[in-house]
Structure formats: C-alpha cells, structure tokens
Amino acid sequence: MQDWIRVCATSELLPGESTVAWDGDTAIVVVNHDGDYYALEDRCSHEDFELSAxxxxxxxxxxxxxxxxxxxxxxxGRALNPPAYAPVVKFPVKVEDGAVWTRDDRG
Ligand code: FES
Incomplete structure (x- = not known):
C-alpha cells in the first residue's frame, strides 16, 4: 500500500482551480470541480502530453x-472527443487534516 501524497491545503485549491502533484515519477493533475476533488494522471492518452498545460x-x-x-x-478520466479515445488514468483523492491527498494506486 503506497503512501498518500499531500497535494495542498484545501484553501489552496478552490472550485475551478487545478494543480499538479507528484507521486514518485507520476505527475498527477488535481482539480476542484464544484467542491469535489478529482485526480488524473497528468498525461494525455493520445500522445502523452501534459494535461495540466x-x-x-x-x-x-x-x-x-x-x-x-x-x-x-x-x-x-474518459475521453470525450478525438483524437484521444482511451481514458486517462484516474487516481483516488481524499480530504484530511485540511488538505487534499492523492496517490498513484497502480502498485
Ligand atoms: S496529445 Fe493530447 S490530444 Fe494529442
């Protein structure tokens, strides 16, 4: 079981905002959509470009x-229009101690 990675304080990621965290070599883009947090691998399923850009x-x-x-x-993480068809990898998120946490759970 991998450790959770602290992304930032919840006050630093407001609705409509996004940020990037790293779990080892994995870049993870974390967003706040309407008060809910989501984390995706920061890598487009088409040609691996950084989604956070x-x-x-x-x-x-x-x-x-x-x-x-x-x-x-x-x-x-599902792709909504071409040229990408495959989904982007989704990672778990939790809110604890006033902060947002995620981790690459692929093992
Ligand atoms: S690399 Fe993202 S759409 Fe082509």
Whole structure:
C-alpha cells in the first residue's frame, strides 16, 4: 500500500482551480470541480502530453489537452472527443487534516 501524497491545503485549491502533484515519477493533475476533488494522471492518452498545460473547465468538469484538443471528463478520466479515445488514468483523492491527498494506486 503506497503512501498518500499531500497535494495542498484545501484553501489552496478552490472550485475551478487545478494543480499538479507528484507521486514518485507520476505527475498527477488535481482539480476542484464544484467542491469535489478529482485526480488524473497528468498525461494525455493520445500522445502523452501534459494535461495540466491545457485548460480545466470547472463548469463542464473537463480538461482539454492543449496539443490536439481532446477533452477528458475529470470525474472519471474518459475521453470525450478525438483524437484521444482511451481514458486517462484516474487516481483516488481524499480530504484530511485540511488538505487534499492523492496517490498513484497502480502498485
Ligand atoms: S496529445 Fe493530447 S490530444 Fe494529442
């Protein structure tokens, strides 16, 4: 069982905001959608570009890859439009001690 990674204080990640955390070599983009936190691997399923370089839409709950324009649903990682078809890996999130935590749970 891997350790949880502290992302930031909840006060530092407000609705509509996103940030990046690292678990070892894994970059994780963490977003606040309407008060709920979600974490995805910061790697587009199309050509591995950093999703965090693109735009998180806090109302649509999507993040758009800046390289070729695929959007992903931040709640489950699924691809919403080509050229990406595969989902992005989703990671668990918890809120504890006033902070947001995540981890790469792929083992
Ligand atoms: S690398 Fe993200 S859409 Fe192509």
């Amino acid at each position: 693109g735009c998180f839409d806090g109302e649509e709950a999507t993040i758009e890859c800046v390289l070729h324009g695929s959007k992903f649903d931040v709640r489950d």
